[in-house]
Amino acid sequence: MPGLVDCHTHPAFAGDRVEEFSLRSGGAGYEELQAAGGGILATVRATRAAGADVLRERVEAHAHWMLAHGTTTWEGKSGYGLDRDTELASLRAVAAAGGIPTWLGAHAVPPEHPSADAYLDLALDEVLPDAARIAEAADVFVERGAFDAGQARRYLEVCRAAGLALRLHGDQFTECGAVPLAVALGARSVDHLEATGQDGVAALGRSDVVGVLLPASALFLGRPMPPARALVDSGAAIALATDFNPGSSFTTSVPLVCSLAATQLGLTPAQALSAVTVNAAHVLGRSATTGRIAPGYRADVVLLDAPDWRYLAYHLGGDVVAAVVRAGELAYRR
Ligand code: NIG
Numbered sequence: 472m473p474g475l476v477d478c479h480t481h482p483a484f485a486g487d488r489v490e491e492f493s494l495r496s497g498g499a500g501y502e503e504l505q506a507a508g509g510g511i512l513a514t515v516r517a518t519r520a521a522g523a524d525v526l527r528e529r530v531e532a533h534a535h536w537m538l539a540h541g542t543t544t545w546e547g548k549s550g551y552g553l554d555r556d557t558e559l560a561s562l563r564a565v566a567a568a569g570g571i572p573t574w575l576g577a578h579a580v581p582p583e584h585p586s587a588d589a590y591l592d593l594a595l596d597e598v599l600p601d602a603a604r605i606a607e608a609a610d611v612f613v614e615r616g617a618f619d620a621g622q623a624r625r626y627l628e629v630c631r632a633a634g635l636a637l638r639l640h641g642d643q644f645t646e647c648g649a650v651p652l653a654v655a656l657g658a659r660s661v662d663h664l665e666a667t668g669q670d671g672v673a674a675l676g677r678s679d680v681v682g683v684l685l686p687a688s689a690l691f692l693g694r695p696m697p698p699a700r701a702l703v704d705s706g707a708a709i710a711l712a713t714d715f716n717p718g719s720s721f722t723t724s725v726p727l728v729c730s731l732a733a734t735q736l737g738l739t740p741a742q743a744l745s746a747v748t749v750n751a752a753h754v755l756g757r758s759a760t761t762g763r764i765a766p767g768y769r770a771d772v773v774l775l776d777a778p779d780w781r782y783l784a785y786h787l788g789g790d791v792v793a794a795v796v797r798a799g800e801l802a803y804r805r
């Protein structure tokens with residue numbers, strides 16, 4: 472089958488959140504830990520402390536995990552630096568490991584800034600000019616406790632003027648206006664959508680904005696699944712991705728995401744396959760070269776050790792990827 476495309480990952484981090492994972496398993500809430508200075512900001516502290524060399528080495532390792540699950544094209548966000556040096560080091564590390572960098576400069580408000588607006592001033596004035604030379608897209612976390620729709624609009628409009636494509640994290644916990652904003656700005660995608668209601672579904676159905684669904688993140692946090700069937704029925708384009716990150720989705724397995732799509736989202740294996748190949752390539756602006764086995768496309772091919780391609784979704788947690796060819800070269804063999 473075509474090489475898998477993971478269009479939403481956060482691989483540029485150091486440290487882990489295994490302690491937080493244990494606390495959550497015992498009943499602590501993700502947003503509660505976030506508000507107490509843990510969560511994303513805990514990874515920001517670890518990532519800033521690690522330095523550019525360690526960060527580069529971690530992203531390389533994460534890229535290898537992805538390859539072993541059949542991923543030949545992946546997007547990687549910054550967003551655990553939130554200062555000039557660490558954000559730029561994150562984007563460079565993603566590019567050096569073969570990923571497509573997205574500047575998630577608006578992931579959280581770092582504690583040294585008095586307000587979200589003050590932080591955005593600095594990010595847009597001092598980081599964006601260099602970030603725009605490395606990244607292809609910009610992303611923002613629209614959520615209570617992160618950035619509101621007005622702040623997200625300001626950030627995205629300035630990023631668009633700098634030549635970046637636009638992505639949004641929206642409706643993960645609450646509907647805060649990310650979907651209407653994504654549609655108004657003509658964003659490439661709005662991602663998560665676990666809390667999206669009927670109006671948001673209908674708005675996406677009428678638009679060209681892709682809904683990127685991240686069921687591994689919903690599973691990992693014990694949250695409701697996104698309304699995948701309703702989105703498809705409304706005419707919305709959907710993609711699926713891992714959301715790989717240390718806090719809300721510690722997995723690099725696109726096949727696992729396909730299993731979740733088939734068992735939890737009401738999508739067929741065929742719908743899941745197009746959501747992790749052609750549609751995901753479209754989100755990354757690569758639909759003319761990536762996501763299909765066809766003349767003129769990059770020779771990215773996954774060989775499955777299975778009697779039927781649908782084992783990709785059927786074999787829950789299975790080790791179905793036998794070999795991966797990337798750009799015509801054997802890149803991985805089990
Ligand atoms: O997409 N929701 C915001 N960002 C990430 C999680 C980041 C973290 O927990 O470190 C996500 O789920």
Ligand code: FE
Pocket residue numbers: 479481640714
């Ligand atoms: Fe994410």
